[in-house]
Structures are given as structure tokens and as C-alpha cells.
Amino acid sequence: xxxxxxxxxxxxxxxxxxxxxxxxxxxxxxxxxxxxxxxxxxxxxxxxxxxxxxxxxxxxxxxxxxxxxxxxxxxxxxxxxxxxxxxxxxxxxxxxxxxxxxxxxxxxxxxxxxxxxxxxxxxxxxxxxxxxxxxxxxxxxxxxxxxxxxxxxxxxxxxxxxxxxxxxxxxxxxxxxxxxxxxxxxxxxxxxxxxxxxxxxxxxxxxxxxxxxxxxxxxxxxxxxxxxxxxxxxxxxxxxxxxxxxxxxxxxx
Amino acid sequence: xxxxxxxxxxxxxxxxxxxxxxxxxxxxxxxxxxxxxxxxxxxxxxxxxxxxxxxxxxxxxxxxxxxxxxxxxxxxxxxxxxxxxxxxxxxxxxxxxxxxxxxxxxxxxxxxxxxxxxxxxxxxxxxxxxxxxxxxxxxxxxxxxxxxxxxxxxxxxxxxxxxxxxxxxxxxxxxxxxxxxxxxxxxxxxxxxxxxxxxxxxxxxxxxxxxxxxxxxxxxxxxxxxxxxxxxxxxx
Ligand code: HEM
Ligand code: SF4
Ligand code: FES
Numbered sequence: 173x174x175x176x177x178x179x180x181x182x183x184x185x186x187x188x189x190x191x192x193x194x195x196x197x198x199x200x201x202x203x204x205x206x207x208x209x210x211x212x213x214x215x216x217x218x219x220x221x222x223x224x225x226x227x228x229x230x231x232x233x234x235x236x237x238x239x240x241x242x243x244x245x246x247x248x249x250x251x252x253x254x255x256x257x258x259x260x261x262x263x264x265x266x267x268x269x270x271x272x273x274x275x276x277x278x279x280x281x282x283x284x285x286x287x288x289x290x291x292x293x294x295x296x297x298x299x300x301x302x303x304x305x306x307x308x309x310x311x312x313x314x315x316x317x318x319x320x321x322x323x324x325x326x327x328x329x330x331x332x333x334x335x336x337x338x339x340x341x342x343x344x345x346x347x348x349x350x351x352x353x354x355x356x357x358x359x360x361x362x363x364x365x366x367x368x369x370x371x372x373x374x375x376x377x378x379x380x381x382x383x384x385x386x387x388x389x390x391x392x393x394x395x396x397x398x399x400x401x402x403x404x405x406x407x408x409x410x411x412x413x414x415x416x417x418x419x420x421x422x423x424x425x
Numbered sequence: 426x427x428x429x430x431x432x433x434x435x436x437x438x439x440x441x442x443x444x445x446x447x448x449x450x451x452x453x454x455x456x457x458x459x460x461x462x463x464x465x466x467x468x469x470x471x472x473x474x475x476x477x478x479x480x481x482x483x484x485x486x487x488x489x490x491x492x493x494x495x496x497x498x499x500x501x502x503x504x505x506x507x508x509x510x511x512x513x514x515x516x517x518x519x520x521x522x523x524x525x526x527x528x529x530x531x532x533x534x535x536x537x538x539x540x541x542x543x544x545x546x547x548x549x550x551x552x553x554x555x556x557x558x559x560x561x562x563x564x565x566x567x568x569x570x571x572x573x574x575x576x577x578x579x580x581x582x583x584x585x586x587x588x589x590x591x592x593x594x595x596x597x598x599x600x601x602x603x604x605x606x607x608x609x610x611x612x613x614x615x616x617x618x619x620x621x622x623x624x625x626x627x628x629x630x631x632x633x634x635x636x637x638x639x640x641x642x643x644x645x646x647x648x649x650x651x652x653x654x655x656x657x658x659x660x661x
Contacts, residue, residue, distance in 0.1 A: 249523070260500045349510075390511040392510065393608040393611045394532055408621070421431040
């Protein structure tokens, strides 16, 4: 693929903290290489802002290799930008062309309050995990993991669900700010495995109750989440959550 | 405790929408089947007899109470859901993906539902009220007297704007169901690799066929068309 460089107009959301109102600020950047990642492009801009004595743009990032799920931002209306199955850090500038105007906003949901600029507080997800997204392991000798037989199909499906990196793009993409794709991925990856089966009912009830308490919306099955998820988590997991929730509510004690 | 949780949680709220939605879908099938009599020859007598059965049979009348409850719950819960979901994002996006990642009708269920509701009010005033409160002319077949609901339809559907309104109502219903049908199955957890394609196709088929049949009724009446099927009756 041909390398090229480009000049861009960036419209970036700037917000001092979670209580103040934010606004868009426009920046021109030039000589951006098509081989840069999107975050490297912001790094270049931030370098310049620092030299000009201005406040750099705050954004979250850690691994920059698509596995930690922290690089949350909405690029031209798309969580993690225009490429399918890709996090912002793995989005490359060849997705854009010379002269483009790019709007960059934080993930917007009341359950994800803005910390600063593009950084949001996604600890609601941690509290949902604490409400049931685990298996209890007793002390004593470690059991040989391979001693428990697991059907290959089930294992594959559990692994597919376990690829969720907890990035929150599903919430950002959803018109209802629903966290159902995330919660259903976590519910599924544990409940499909024998180790997760004993706590199946309490897990789904606990995680849904916490999800509601955190202020996420109800799922209306528009499936925008699945379309935007960088790990392409399937909405069939949401159907599984619904099934398990119904079973746990009706048959639980 | 679990029952309360079931109906107050986000998942439970959706379950109420799905169950009442499926109930309304079943109603639509019956309603469409009975009314389809007007499309065929001898429609007047066949339809008036069928309508008579529907308004005098005890079981049907009891089910009708359930139908009103179903509508009420679906509508109230629908608006509560919409209000609740809208209030989850106080700071709006400057740009959204729009139709790239979801269909417009899946995002417009409350709007489409509102159009159906407005249609429903007009529709009840046209037919249900006069039929229940005895403002209809009578006809007699084989010495027995029947409400001439067919004649009422003829009158009502002689006005262009009414025909237009009914066809528009059918479009709203079609789009509402295009999302609602498969959404209801997903909400009830009945979605699985093995049969999600079948549910999807059934949903599309239903959402097109049933509203089209309904839309044809005022059109047929307006133009005085009928399909000659000899003595075939869909329902007495
Ligand atoms: C004959 C009339 C109607 C039928 C057959 C029908 C059917 C359905 C079905 C099957 C669903 C899917 C449930 C789910 O997603 O789990 C649904 C959802 C919904 N309906 Fe209706 N409905 C009707 C009338 C109305 C009316 C009058 C309203 C007025 C507000 C309404 C508002 C909604 C809303 C807000 C939803 C949920 C949105 C969503 O799931 O995306 N519906 N309807
Ligand atoms: S389901 Fe997908 S979009 Fe949602 S948190 Fe997990 S990886 Fe991110
Ligand atoms: S920085 Fe880790 S996924 Fe993007």
C-alpha cells in the first residue's frame, strides 16, 4: 500500500473535569503519515500543544496493541473509529485522507462520567464484574485444569465471549447506553464452562442488578453494539443472558 | 423477590415488551384472518357473520379484555422504556453512526408505536365504538339479524383520506414489526445460531404479509374490488 502524508482538521472534545461543561476545540495538524496509528497522531498534536505551553489532550491508552481496552474515544460518530473489529490504538491513519475533518469525542454515557477530555471513568464495569463475573475457588491444592472435560464447541464459544476486553464501545455505540453486550459476554464466558456452572444463577442476577444500579439503559436489540465491538462479540450472548436471567428468576430460590 | 426483580429490572422490562408484543402479534393474525373475508366474493355476508361470532362468543370477549390489557401494558411500558433509555446519556454526541450500524426503524420503535397508537384511536372510533354501542344498521341473513359492519367499512373507506390514513398505519405497523418480531425472540432468549436465520425470515415475512393484507382491505373497499373464490369463507 502506498505511503502518504496528510493534513487534517481535528475537532476535539475538551472538558476540564467531570463537573464542568465541555466544548469542541479545532486543531490543524499537518504531515501526518498514513502509517501512524490514530493515537500516535494525537501524540504528535500533544507534543506541539506542550511546546506551545497549552494543555495536552487527555486520552486513555495502555497496551496500544488492541488488548487492554482502554483507548476509548468516538471518532466521526464511531466508537474506536471506522474500521470493523479494531480498537482506536490499532486504527491507522490510512483510514483517512488528506484534507479530512475528524470529530473526536469521549464515550458518552451517564454511567461513564468524563474524567478529562476524552478520558472516561469506566469503573462501573469493574463493579459489575465484582457482582458476579468470577468463579469462586476454594483454597487447597490446585486442581489440574485438564481434569475437567469440556466440550470443544462450548469451549470455543466460551473463548469467543472471553475475548471481550471491557472497552465499553458497546455502551458508547448504543442509543440506550446499554451494557448488555459486555455483561452478556462476561456471563457467557463463565457459564458455558463447568467451572462457572455452580454460580450461574447468582452470577446473572447479581451482574444485571449491578448493571441497572450503575445507570446503563435497557437493551432494545438494535445491535449497534455488535457492529462496533472491536472484538466482534456476538449478540447471541445477549440472548443467552436473557435466557439465564429468566431461568434464574423463575426457578431460583 | 425474584418476581419483582423480574419485572423491575432492565431485562424484565424488556421481557414485558416481548410477551405483550407476541400477544399482539397473535391478535393481528386472528384479526387479519377474520377481516380478509372482505377481500373475497360474498364478503359482506361472510364478514358480518364472522364479526358477529367475534362479538358474541364469550371466550372471544374475555380474550378481548386481555387484549386491552396487553395493549395498555405494551404502550405504558414502551413509553417508560423509551423515557428511561433516553435519560441515560445527558451529553449528546455531535456525530453518530446512524444507519451504518443499526436500522432506523430499530431506533424508532417508540415513534412507530406512537403512529400505531394514533391510528388505533381513529380505528377504534371508526369501528369498535359503533359496533359495541349499537350505532350500526342491521342486516338479516336466513332470518337472523346481524350488525352491518361491512356496510360501515364501505362508508368509512369511501373517503380517500381515510384510505390513506389506514395505509400509512399499515406502514408504521410493518416497520414496528420488522424490528419487533425478531427483537421479541431475542429478548425471550430464543435466539441461537441454529434458528436465528429462521426467526429473522419469519419476522420479515410476517411484517410484510400481514400489514399488506390489512392495507389491501380499505383499498379493495374503496375501488369495489373483490376476488372471486366462489363460496369460500375464511371464518364464520
Ligand atoms: C398492534 C400493535 C403492536 C404490536 C403488534 C407490537 C409489537 C411489538 C413487538 C413484538 C415488540 C418487540 C419486543 C421486544 O423487543 O422484546 C415491540 C416493542 C416495542 N413496542 Fe410495540 N407493538 C404494537 C404497538 C405498539 C404501540 C401502540 C406502542 C406505543 C408506544 C409500541 C411501542 C413499542 C416499544 C417502545 C417497543 C420496544 C422497543 C424495542 O424493543 O426496540 N408498540 N412491539
Ligand atoms: S463487548 Fe465488545 S465493545 Fe463491549 S466491552 Fe466487550 S469488547 Fe468492548
Ligand atoms: S490501548 Fe490497549 S486496546 Fe487500545
